[in-house]
Amino acid sequence: GAGVSQSPSNKVTEKGKDVELRCDPISGHTALYWYRQSLGQGLEFLIYFQGNSAPDKSGLPSDRFSAERTGGSVSTLTIQRTQQEDSAVYLCASSPNNSPLHFGNGTRLTVT
Amino acid sequence: AQRVTQPEKLLSVFKGAPVELKCNYSYSGSPELFWYVQYSRQRLQLLLRHISRESIKGFTADLNKGETSFHLKKPFAQEEDSAMYYCALWASGGSYIPTFGRGTSLIVHP
Numbered sequence: 001g002a003g004v005s006q007s008p009s010n011k012v013t014e015k016g017k018d019v020e021l022r023c024d025p026i027s028g029h030t031a032l033y034w035y036r037q038s039l040g041q042g043l044e045f046l047i048y049f050q051g052n053s054a055p056d057k058s059g060l061p062s063d064r065f066s067a068e069r070t071g072g073s074v075s076t077l078t079i080q081r082t083q084q085e086d087s088a089v090y091l092c093a094s095s096p097n098n099s100p101l102h103f104g105n106g107t108r109l110t111v112t
Numbered sequence: 113a114q115r116v117t118q119p120e121k122l123l124s125v126f127k128g129a130p131v132e133l134k135c136n137y138s139y140s141g142s143p144e145l146f147w148y149v150q151y152s153r154q155r156l157q158l159l160l161r162h163i164s165r166e167s168i169k170g171f172t173a174d175l176n177k178g179e180t181s182f183h184l185k186k187p188f189a190q191e192e193d194s195a196m197y198y199c200a201l202w203a204s205g206g207s208y209i210p211t212f213g214r215g216t217s218l219i220v221h222p
Contacts, residue, residue, distance in 0.1 A: 003155070031208065040121065042214030043156075043198060056209065091156065100146060101210065103156040 002026070004104035006092050012110045013082055021077040021107045025094030032075050033101060034067060037089040046090075049075065082111045114139040116201050118213035125189050126221050133184040133216045135173075135199030144202040145175055145182040146210070151195045159184075159197070169193070189220045 005024040013019050025032050034046040045059035049069040060066070064082075069075040079086055089108050093101035115138045125131050137143060147159040160168045162175040162182060173184045182199060199213040 033209070035212070040214065042118075043212035045209055045211070048209050050208065056207070059209075093156075097208075100158045100161060103148075105155045 004092055004094050004102055006090075006104035006107050008107060009105060010108045010110075012112060015084060015111055016081055018078065018080045019082055019109065021079075021090050021092075021109070023075045023077070023092030023094075023104060025073065025075070025092070026102055027073075029094035029096055029102070030072070031095045031097065032069055033093045033095075034075070034077050035091045035093065037091055037106065043091065046077070079109075082109075084111045087111045114143070114201050114203050114211045116199050116211050116213040118197075118199055118216050120216045121214070122217045122219070124219045124221065127191055128188050131186050131189045131193070131218065131220075133197050133199075133218065135182045135184065135213060137180050137182065137199075137201050139180075139201060139203060142204050143175075144204050145173070146200040146202065147171070147173055147182075147184050148198045148200060148212075149195050150198070156198070189218075191220045191222055194218055194220045 007022045030051045032049040036044045047067045048056040064080045067077045087110050089106040091103055091106045093103045095101045117136045119134050145162040148156050149159040150156045171184055171186045173182050175182050196215050196217050198215045200210045202210045
């Protein structure tokens with residue numbers, strides 16, 4: 001079946017602009033995660049959604065970052081007033097309850 | 113707090129040599145440990161988990177609670193094993209947010 005889908009695959013934006021990254025999880029997966037992958041930094045947790053519960057936002061690095069998940073399915077990660085240090089690969093993953101994560105291909109964000 | 117340490121950023125070996133990618137963790141409870149792999153131009157995918165106690169692509173990993181380690185081993189490395197490897201910890205019974213190490217890049221030379 002279809003895996004986790006992320007769009008766009010690449011995004012180049014100017015410093016100060018807002019960006020939206022989209023994630024379509026695997027159908028039926030109740031948990032959805034956003035991670036940031038930077039060279040030498042590994043995978044940095046950003047935010048976690050589980051069903052209809054309030055999201056765990058403890059990993060968001062600043063208030064410029066926000067995410068929502070509509071109808072328990074598609075999620076959008078928004079970065080406002082982008083900075084060069086936001087450049088990274090943003091990974092989305094989904095899973096059934098208490099199971100290993102299934103990752104998307106990621107969105108490579110470059111802030112110029 | 114839970115923490116995963118992968119001390120090696122880069123591991124370079126020749127084909128046929130044994131390989132061990134180190135992973136140490138800190139967590140006071142009962143953890144679940146995983147290894148994920150990312151081949152060039154592919155998505156991050158699960159390689160193995162400690163509760164399965166299985167061998168995948170010749171790789172094994174044993175959870176050593178005394179040493180708080182979950183090292184990934186393969187007796188004879190192949191060129192196709194070249195990839196980025198991430199160790200991850202899942203706090204069983206706690207937060208369902210896996211903590212990942214920084215990753216080790218494995219390069220297997222012909």
